[in-house]
Amino acid sequence: MLALSLEKSFPGFRLAVALEVQEGEVLALLGPSGSGKSTLLRLIAGLLSPDKGFVRFRDQDLTPLPPERRGVGFLFQDYALFPHLTVAENLAFGLVEARWPKAAREDRVEELLRRMELTPHARKRPQELSGGEQQRVALARALAPRPRLLLLDEPLGALDLRLREELLLFLRRTLRAEGITTLVVTHDQEEAFLLAGRVAVMREGRLVQVGRPEEVYTRPQDAWTARFLGHKNLLSPEESQALGLPPKPHLLPPQALGLGGPLRGKVEERLFFGARVGLWVRAKGVRLYLEAPAGPEEGTEVGLHLDPKRAVAFGG
Incomplete structure (x- = not known):
């Protein structure tokens, strides 16, 4: 289980969140821009240091550990693929860094190429791919080292509407197949409801409501949450x-x-x-x-x- 209680202050903004995420659960952080969703992910990943609090996963305190020792996969909105590497080399990069044996590394890359429907593109560079294909490469690279915890920051935000709709169910199936504890940041309620088993609505650095998508939508906590959800x-x-x-x-x-x-x-x-x-x-x-x-x-x-x-x- 992932358990956290974190506080972080910036000029004009203060985040204070306590949350538990079950093993293998996909939880969506849903809220408007500026609500603190991405800040919370960066605190969990170790890319920011909290003013106060902790991050624990499977009874291990991750708080003092640097990002590379937390076993966390992080997918940014802009994908950050290596332009000079092929698709297969992008997927293998984290495995090389983690010192996977060559045979195991090749098997994992082949498995992900097949699962993400990227096998025909294995030798291409990222700039030769469509936006949707790049998104799949970025997701596969984040999954490659089998992280204990996966953090997705607006994973479909850089795509146009047609591609987002096409890849939404693909991402849902992939997360379920991998069974990795996952936090997904989004401002889009449809994405949150389709991807996650539970939704955590954030506003101004606080959790407003946490629950199953159906519960949050049909019985919002207050009028602000109801309006945000489109009622x-x-x-x-x-x-x-x-x-x-x-x-x-x-x-x-x-x-x-x-x-x-x-x-x-x-x-x-x-x-x-x-x-x-x-x-x-x-x-x-x-x-x-x-x-x-x-x-x-x-x-x-x-x-x-x-x-x-x-x-x-x-x-x-």
Whole structure:
């Protein structure tokens, strides 16, 4: 198990995080830019020294150890591949540094080339590869020495949308196959939810909420977390009361609202996304958002079903 309690201060910013990650677990650190996600990874890797605290892995205190002795694999957003080395040589670099025997080194490189679908590119230089291929090389190089702990800092952030979607499930399968305890930094909730078994939401150097993706999304800790996760139906006490809920702030997650029901409303905006339609509907003076496979046109009167049991109340 990875256990940490770390504090680090910079001018205008202070990080203080305590966290436990189970053996073989993939945990996503999710938060906006400037929340301290990458700083936390660098503290765990030993690239920064904490002002206070510790990092322990499998009952070993890593805090006093330099980065090269922590057994940690680190993948940066820019990949940092060696341009003068071939793909195979990039993969073997860490194994040479770790003094792996030549036969074991060659077997591991061949295994990763095959798993990452890079065998045809083994003799190419990084600059001859596409962005997606470079990403796979960087991931394979981080995995090559079989690190005890893997840290990924926005691993898909440098790719365009098409490549990100293509490689997201590939990365998910790879992390599960390797079974390495992994922390993934991302600001994208879809990446976090698909890659990780648990999500830790960060804000201004603090952990706001930690839990399984479904739990964090459907029952966010507060209104800030709900907004960050993309929820649109955040109701004021007055809006809640107008819809028949107690007069306090509420979140209506997607499961709480649907078409067809006694609550009457009018479609003000219809957004076509291809596989789904987004609808902004005004009901009892409250502007509500819902999605459906298909939906009525703008100006149409509709019935809505609101399930009060699925509404999430904030502020006690």
